[in-house]
Amino acid sequence: MTNLTDLTVAEIRDGFRAGDFSAREVAEAFNANVAAAKALNAFIVETPEKALEAADAADRAKAAGETLGALAGVPIGMKDLFCTEGVQTTAASHMLEGFTPTYESTVSKKLWDAGAGMLGKLNLDQFAMGSSNETSYFGNVISPWRRGGGDNAALAPGGSSGGSSSAIAARLCPAATGTDTGGSIRQPAAFTGISGIKPTYGRCSRWGIVAFASSLDQAGPMARTVRDNAILLETMSGFDPKDSTSLDLPVPQWEANLSSDLKGKKVGIPKEYRPDGLNAEIAALWDRGIEWLKDAGAEVVEVSLPHTKYALPTYYIIAPAEASSNLARYDGVRYGQRDLPDGAGLQDMYAATRALGFGPEVKRRIMIGTYVLSAGFYDAYYTQAQKVRALISRDFEQAFDKVDLLLTPTAPSASFTLGEKQADPLAMYLNDVFTVPASLAGLPAMAVPGGLDSQGLPLGLQIIGKPMDEQSVLNAGLAIEERAGFTARPEKWW
Amino acid sequence: MSIDLQTVKKIASLSRISVTDAEAEAMVPELNNILGWVEQLGEVDVSGVEPMTAVIPNKLRLREDAVTDGDVRDKVLANAPQAEHGFFAVPKVIE
Numbered sequence: 001m002t003n004l005t006d007l008t009v010a011e012i013r014d015g016f017r018a019g020d021f022s023a024r025e026v027a028e029a030f031n032a033n034v035a036a037a038k039a040l041n042a043f044i045v046e047t048p049e050k051a052l053e054a055a056d057a058a059d060r061a062k063a064a065g066e067t068l069g070a071l072a073g074v075p076i077g078m079k080d081l082f083c084t085e086g087v088q089t090t091a092a093s094h095m096l097e098g099f100t101p102t103y104e105s106t107v108s109k110k111l112w113d114a115g116a117g118m119l120g121k122l123n124l125d126q127f128a129m130g131s132s133n134e135t136s137y138f139g140n141v142i143s144p145w146r147r148g149g150g151d152n153a154a155l156a157p158g159g160s161s162g163g164s165s166s167a168i169a170a171r172l173c174p175a176a177t178g179t180d181t182g183g184s185i186r187q188p189a190a191f192t193g194i195s196g197i198k199p200t201y202g203r204c205s206r207w208g209i210v211a212f213a214s215s216l217d218q219a220g221p222m223a224r225t226v227r228d229n230a231i232l233l234e235t236m237s238g239f240d241p242k243d244s245t246s247l248d249l250p251v252p253q254w255e256a257n258l259s260s261d262l263k264g265k266k267v268g269i270p271k272e273y274r275p276d277g278l279n280a281e282i283a284a285l286w287d288r289g290i291e292w293l294k295d296a297g298a299e300v301v302e303v304s305l306p307h308t309k310y311a312l313p314t315y316y317i318i319a320p321a322e323a324s325s326n327l328a329r330y331d332g333v334r335y336g337q338r339d340l341p342d343g344a345g346l347q348d349m350y351a352a353t354r355a356l357g358f359g360p361e362v363k364r365r366i367m368i369g370t371y372v373l374s375a376g377f378y379d380a381y382y383t384q385a386q387k388v389r390a391l392i393s394r395d396f397e398q399a400f401d402k403v404d405l406l407l408t409p410t411a412p413s414a415s416f417t418l419g420e421k422q423a424d425p426l427a428m429y430l431n432d433v434f435t436v437p438a439s440l441a442g443l444p445a446m447a448v449p450g451g452l453d454s455q456g457l458p459l460g461l462q463i464i465g466k467p468m469d470e471q472s473v474l475n476a477g478l479a480i481e482e483r484a485g486f487t488a489r490p491e492k493w494w
Numbered sequence: 495m496s497i498d499l500q501t502v503k504k505i506a507s508l509s510r511i512s513v514t515d516a517e518a519e520a521m522v523p524e525l526n527n528i529l530g531w532v533e534q535l536g537e538v539d540v541s542g543v544e545p546m547t548a549v550i551p552n553k554l555r556l557r558e559d560a561v562t563d564g565d566v567r568d569k570v571l572a573n574a575p576q577a578e579h580g581f582f583a584v585p586k587v588i589e
Contacts, residue, residue: 103569202552241555245548335574336575351510354509367521386545387545391543467550
């Protein structure tokens with residue numbers, strides 16, 4: 001008998017429709033895996049009853065011969081950054097502990113309306129700020145992967161969507177939502193040997209997603225295959241009048257148009273992404289990726305993105321600046337925690353509440369943001385960063401005059417040991433060096449697994465596309481997926 | 495530019511985050527490291543470059559000036575740490 005939790009989203013969808021198994025059987029199988037994986041700490045809240053409820057609705061609809069939603073019978077994980085009506089939404093912070101939204105985010109609503117069921121709310125870095133899932137108030141998420149040779153050190157699942165990546169790699173859910181501000185879908189996908197796509201900025205509504213940096217935040221899917229990402233992205237995307245930056249464009253049929261034939265496509269290899277001292281195994285994987293794309297019919301040329309080295313410092317001005325503004329809403333008045341010391345006035349209550357509710361990394365970023373926006377420093381830091389951001393974006397525009405896609409590594413290293421980079425915020429920030437530039441330019445970008453390193457840990461490749469051209473990104477991802485033949489999975493220890 | 499303890503305390507105050515002296519002292523080198531690193535942006539020639547305001551050219555829409563939601567007072571107040579008589583309650587602000 002098929003192990004239902006080994007199936008992809010497409011296989012579950014199609015098998016359910018064909019009558020090979022019921023939606024309830026699928027939901028029960030994933031619920032059992034979730035319940036048995038506490039050691040990974042991937043979920044903040046488990047909602048087995050929600051998964052069963054959606055499954056039963058799908059089974060009833062099928063029995064009655066009704067039209068089935070695109071995701072009928074498919075249970076998924078929901079990053080705990082999406083507001084879910086009646087289910088606690090924390091952004092992995094103490095600040096929002098106990099917050100139970102009275103509304104549903106647009107993206108999660110679209111998924112439920114399509115028939116998907118919720119297995120639970122997935123852990124993440126606090127307010128999505130982090131690259132290793134070590135800043136969650138609810139504890140670290142552990143990657144299901146371990147280094148070979150009996151090394152049992154707990155490894156980072158990446159961040160901020162670390163609950164999503166860990167849960168998918170461990171077969172606790174076939175797919176999950178993620179959000180990506182500077183690499184939070186792509187880097188965790190790379191660390192855990194799965195795929196994930198950040199679409200063009202504006203494709204997915206931000207309404208109901210706990211805000212971090214509004215000009216960068218984008219939702220996207222994470223799953224084990226490129227096809228599954230295409231399926232989920234189609235459901236998650238679409239115009240939403242409640243988000244002023246939502247793109248008013250029809251949603252393409254990405255799944256139906258998947259093709260790994262890249263004849264006529266030109267792929268650029270940005271030379272600035274190959275700095276001195278680039279990890280040799282990552283460089284070698286990148287070279288294999290180039291060969292795979294050539295094999296798929298693409299022409300590969302070198303391109304230059306001259307302002308690449310400034311992307312990370314630009315990001316660490318703009319993202320904290322926007323965060324300091326967005327997170328001003330946590331004041332202990334309208335929702336979340338309140339700390340009211342004896343005799344405290346309103347201002348003292350704000351300061352005490354925020355000291356209590358935010359973790360160290362969140363405080364650090366709010367303070368950096370406050371500083372770079374403060375009188376006297378605004379132009380030197382923030383305006384300068386917005387100008388450099390324009391130059392970074394222009395680099396991409398000029399490259400895309402010559403090529404259709406870019407191929408780069410996803411992260412500068414494989415997953416690392418929990419605690420290894422925590423002491424030095426800057427070392428942690430450098431994890432996002434390859435993912436941040438596309439975020440600053442709002443471009444669609446995808447991570448796909450390419451192979452394992454010598455320690456047996458997954459490494460990923462990143463494909464960056466032109467605005468609105470998710471199709472080419474997915475197609476190149478598919479071409480890599482077919483050639484990489486990545487079937488490795490973590491051995492169960494949890 | 496490097497920041498000192500007084501500046502850190504001022505930023506904390508502007509951020510409405512209360513910090514102890516020890517916390518503020520620990521933040522001085524941390525914030526200086528980060529600020530020192532982002533200062534490399536100063537070397538980029540940005541003459542004639544407009545600051546970026548939108549990543550994807552997208553006209554801000556206008557909609558009809560009409561009420562589209564409302565009548566959800568209890569929902570709005572549902573998560574308030576303290577709500578009384580249909581209002582958010584806060585410590586006394588005016589003596």
